[in-house]
Amino acid sequence: MTEWLDDFLIRAICAGLIMVVIAAPMGCLMVWQRLAFLSDTLGHAAVLGVGLGLMLQLEPIFGVLAVALVIVFSLSRVSSYDSALSETTLAIISHTGLAGGIILVGLLPGPAVNLEAILFGDLLATTVADLLALLLTTVLLLVLLVRHWRAFVAVSVSREIAQAEGIEVRRIQVLMYIMIALLVAVMMKVMGVLLIAAMLVIPTTSARLFSRSPEQMVYISALYGLGALGGGISSSFHFDWQTGPAIVVSATALLLLTLAITRLIKPDLD
Amino acid sequence: MVDEAAVKHKGAGELLLRADEISFSQGKRLILDRVSFELRRAQITTIIGPNGAGKSTLTNVVNGLINNYSGSIERSPSLRIGYLPQKVYVNTLMPLSVERLLRLTRQSSAAEIDQALAQSDVGYLRQRQVRSLSEGELKRVLLARTTLGRPDLIVLDEPTAGVDVSGEIRMYQLIGELRDQLQCAVLLVSHDLHLVMSQTDQVLCLNQHLCCSGLPESVSQHPEYLALFGQQASQSIAVYAHHHDHEHDVSGAMDTHKHD
Numbered sequence: 168m169t170e171w172l173d174d175f176l177i178r179a180i181c182a183g184l185i186m187v188v189i190a191a192p193m194g195c196l197m198v199w200q201r202l203a204f205l206s207d208t209l210g211h212a213a214v215l216g217v218g219l220g221l222m223l224q225l226e227p228i229f230g231v232l233a234v235a236l237v238i239v240f241s242l243s244r245v246s247s248y249d250s251a252l253s254e255t256t257l258a259i260i261s262h263t264g265l266a267g268g269i270i271l272v273g274l275l276p277g278p279a280v281n282l283e284a285i286l287f288g289d290l291l292a293t294t295v296a297d298l299l300a301l302l303l304t305t306v307l308l309l310v311l312l313v314r315h316w317r318a319f320v321a322v323s324v325s326r327e328i329a330q331a332e333g334i335e336v337r338r339i340q341v342l343m344y345i346m347i348a349l350l351v352a353v354m355m356k357v358m359g360v361l362l363i364a365a366m367l368v369i370p371t372t373s374a375r376l377f378s379r380s381p382e383q384m385v386y387i388s389a390l391y392g393l394g395a396l397g398g399g400i401s402s403s404f405h406f407d408w409q410t411g412p413a414i415v416v417s418a419t420a421l422l423l424l425t426l427a428i429t430r431l432i433k434p435d436l437d
Numbered sequence: 438m439v440d441e442a443a444v445k446h447k448g449a450g451e452l453l454l455r456a457d458e459i460s461f462s463q464g465k466r467l468i469l470d471r472v473s474f475e476l477r478r479a480q481i482t483t484i485i486g487p488n489g490a491g492k493s494t495l496t497n498v499v500n501g502l503i504n505n506y507s508g509s510i511e512r513s514p515s516l517r518i519g520y521l522p523q524k525v526y527v528n529t530l531m532p533l534s535v536e537r538l539l540r541l542t543r544q545s546s547a548a549e550i551d552q553a554l555a556q557s558d559v560g561y562l563r564q565r566q567v568r569s570l571s572e573g574e575l576k577r578v579l580l581a582r583t584t585l586g587r588p589d590l591i592v593l594d595e596p597t598a599g600v601d602v603s604g605e606i607r608m609y610q611l612i613g614e615l616r617d618q619l620q621c622a623v624l625l626v627s628h629d630l631h632l633v634m635s636q637t638d639q640v641l642c643l644n645q646h647l648c649c650s651g652l653p654e655s656v657s658q659h660p661e662y663l664a665l666f667g668q669q670a671s672q673s674i675a676v677y678a679h680h681h682d683h684e685h686d687v688s689g690a691m692d693t694h695k696h697d
Binding site: 198317320 | 500502520522524525526527528530531532533534537538541542543566579582
């Protein structure tokens with residue numbers, strides 16, 4: 168009995184740790200490039216992917232990845248960066264995806280699909296296969312991040328300067344979109360489609376309060392992610408809170424705490 | 438080919454770039470119409486013209502960002518260009534020091550960074566966070582950035598947008614000083630001819646086609662220039678032709694300058 172309990176907790180903790188490792192750099196890049204809303208959109212639209220995946224009797228993650236890739240490729244075809252990522256465009260995609268997905272999931276024959284697990288995640292139900300998918304994707308993303316880090320940072324600082332100095336801004340942008348699609352697909356299981364963006368944005372925002380360089384912000388974000396994960400899993404375990412939401416609430420609690428402390432120390436902070 | 442004799446002569450006036458009958462259209466709209474000019478070492482060339490005249494397009498043809506133009510451009514071999522785009526949005530969400538901003542896309546030694554910042558009068562900003570800079574400070578840091586890597590030509594697209602008038606005057610002085618120190622050519626886009634006049638060697642008055650070009654004094658008397666900018670513009674030129682015995686930096690602090 169105890170062994171089985173240990174096992175699922177260990178799997179959950181491993182999944183959480185891997186997620187923290189990849190969420191920190193990806194989250195920073197997305198915050199810098201104001202792409203947080205895009206991850207939210209892909210998350211919502213992932214419900215459609217889950218529905219399609221189940222309908223075609225595939226693993227839901229493939230449906231999610233397919234939908235996310237279709238969305239990011241369509242967005243990258245739109246010539247103007249601003250109009251592709253406008254709140255209106257993203258909101259329409261986001262909510263249409265969510266609504267369509269819920270209809271689709273409702274139509275599926277057989278036992279009812281656990282919508283709650285899709286929407287809010289179920290870290291404690293992480294399987295070995297989930298863990299493996301998360302690990303492989305994380306390794307791939309980390310390799311891409313390390314290889315293109317300079318270009319990613321330059322494009323984040325200023326598209327105009329990056330362009331002028333020979334960085335292929337558009338290619339980097341499309342690569343970034345694809346990486347976000349991959350990330351959303353594997354994070355869905357852990358955080359749930361509705362809470363992915365939170366894990367990318369909240370620890371990053373805490374880190375931004377006192378980071379002095381881009382890389383420092385990534386490392387500090389990872390520490391905050393770790394704190395949120397610890398707080399989330401333990402409160403989930405002790406108070407029977409849902410894990411995904413518990414992680415998000417912990418992350419926000421850490422952010423508020425940091426804000427309060429930095430205000431006390433440096434009242435004139437921006 | 439670029440004039441061989443001019444290439445051998447490495448000093449001031451060496452021909453760095455010759456644009457011949459450059460035309461460029463976007464869709465059906467003709468943006469540049471057979472524009473020809475030359476850029477020479479240690480000379481400041483200013484492009485003036487009304488909104489939509491094709492000024493930024495022309496700078497992008499020069500720095501190689503636009504390639505699908507007709508006509509020809511001859512650059513002297515291994516021409517190094519430093520470029521400051523017109524609207525630079527610098528991200529304030531990212532923690533970034535001024536030093537790191539200068540190292541964004543290339544490796545530069547600490548000495549090179551120090552020198553570049555000092556030449557643009559912003560050596561004291563080296564460790565500062567970019568998000569805490571004023572608009573004027575940022576512009577000068579970005580100007581310093583364009584001087585890294587020993588450029589032969591610096592292309593500056595409206596470098597003073599968002600800077601107040603005294604900051605603007607100082608900026609143009611700095612550009613003149615940089616030209617002297619680096620012995621590079623400068624291609625400058627500006628709205629305010631009267632401010633840049635005293636620093637400029639050659640003016641290109643652009644309105645799709647080249648209306649007129651030459652020395653500032655002659656351009657300012659040219660009928661096409663007067664038609665575009667009006668009599669008042671040519672009269673106001675004299676205003677800034679005098680010297681200041683002191684000036685204010687962008688933050689408003691006063692510092693005395695000895696330049697004679």
